[in-house]
Amino acid sequence: MDLEKEKKIVKDFIENKPNFILALVLVIFFIIVSNITAPRDFAEGKLITIEKGQSVKNTAELLKRENIIKSETIFNIIVTFTNSKVVEGKYLFHTKKNIFNITERVTNGSYEIPIETITFLEGEDSFEMAEKLKYKLPNFDVDTFHDLALLNEGYLFPDTYNFRVTVSAEEVVKKMRDNFDEKIFDISDQIEATGRSLDDIIKMASIIEGEASATSRQEVADILWKRIDIDMPLQVDATFVYSIGKSTFDLTLEDLRNEENPYNSYEFKGLPPTPINNPGIKAILAATKQGQTSYLFFLTGRDGNMYYANTFAGHKNNRALYLD
Numbered sequence: 001m002d003l004e005k006e007k008k009i010v011k012d013f014i015e016n017k018p019n020f021i022l023a024l025v026l027v028i029f030f031i032i033v034s035n036i037t038a039p040r041d042f043a044e045g046k047l048i049t050i051e052k053g054q055s056v057k058n059t060a061e062l063l064k065r066e067n068i069i070k071s072e073t074i075f076n077i078i079v080t081f082t083n084s085k086v087v088e089g090k091y092l093f094h095t096k097k098n099i100f101n102i103t104e105r106v107t108n109g110s111y112e113i114p115i116e117t118i119t120f121l122e123g124e125d126s127f128e129m130a131e132k133l134k135y136k137l138p139n140f141d142v143d144t145f146h147d148l149a150l151l152n153e154g155y156l157f158p159d160t161y162n163f164r165v166t167v168s169a170e171e172v173v174k175k176m177r178d179n180f181d182e183k184i185f186d187i188s189d190q191i192e193a194t195g196r197s198l199d200d201i202i203k204m205a206s207i208i209e210g211e212a213s214a215t216s217r218q219e220v221a222d223i224l225w226k227r228i229d230i231d232m233p234l235q236v237d238a239t240f241v242y243s244i245g246k247s248t249f250d251l252t253l254e255d256l257r258n259e260e261n262p263y264n265s266y267e268f269k270g271l272p273p274t275p276i277n278n279p280g281i282k283a284i285l286a287a288t289k290q291g292q293t294s295y296l297f298f299l300t301g302r303d304g305n306m307y308y309a310n311t312f313a314g315h316k317n318n319r320a321l322y323l324d
Helices: 003-036 056-065 072-081 099-108 126-136 142-151 169-186 188-193 198-211 217-229 238-243 281-288 312-322
Strands: 046-050 089-093 115-119 160-164 297-300 306-309
Touching: 046 056, 056 072, 056 099, 072 099, 089 099, 115 126, 126 142, 142 169, 160 169, 169 188, 188 281, 198 217, 198 238, 198 281, 217 281, 217 297, 217 306, 297 312, 306 312
Parallel strands: none
Antiparallel strands: 046 089, 115 160, 297 306
């Protein structure tokens, strides 16, 4: 190439430099804009989990792979320049959002997952709790919950809870168990003063929940502890509801004589192998306050009222009057 041609090329570049720079800026701008908008196939309704300790780079790769963002590079730049960190947890992406919105959410823990309020009543067992969770949380792992709940029967404190719809079985059990520990801490002195183990108190409280009404908790507690002290079988029907699903009016003589059922409180003395439900604080307190009573028998009549007797003869009379 001769000198004249070289000069012409340089001259043309200098004369057109402003247009070249403008074109370059426009290209860069277009690239950035096209990459900050949501992907055309944005995964609406997608649930994304950012694991504990997951890096910004890995998070960007995950979001790109799941069609939540277009550019890993821009995501990394935004997080770096804002001096942020990604927050672990499960995120639900309902609708298309640009990369700035996505970045803000995952660095602020804005999960946007619906919350369900679930109330567990005093005296509900793990089976009943599982049914409520299944109804309220369609994708909930009920089987895992039930396996864990059985191991913690009696210690899942009945209360009103707010759970994200994506909550795991482990998280539910932990939250309920933590609540139990908090409530028990407040009455630990009363429990210790009984000289009985916490496990025995909770077993008794669960029976109280199954056998007594709100107005008869203490009377029932006094009678049942008296039976324990005199080495008399507890002879309560609530343990059968838990073990074989039969109530007072469904039990047969065969059920009452079944020596293979460890929850048979007519055949086996003492407290059942485990709590039979999850008692509330009032039943637990009743179990810690053993009072003196002349009664040794009680029953709940078909009218819902509680009837007491000092002797078995009196108890049989109450059965004839209010139960049979």
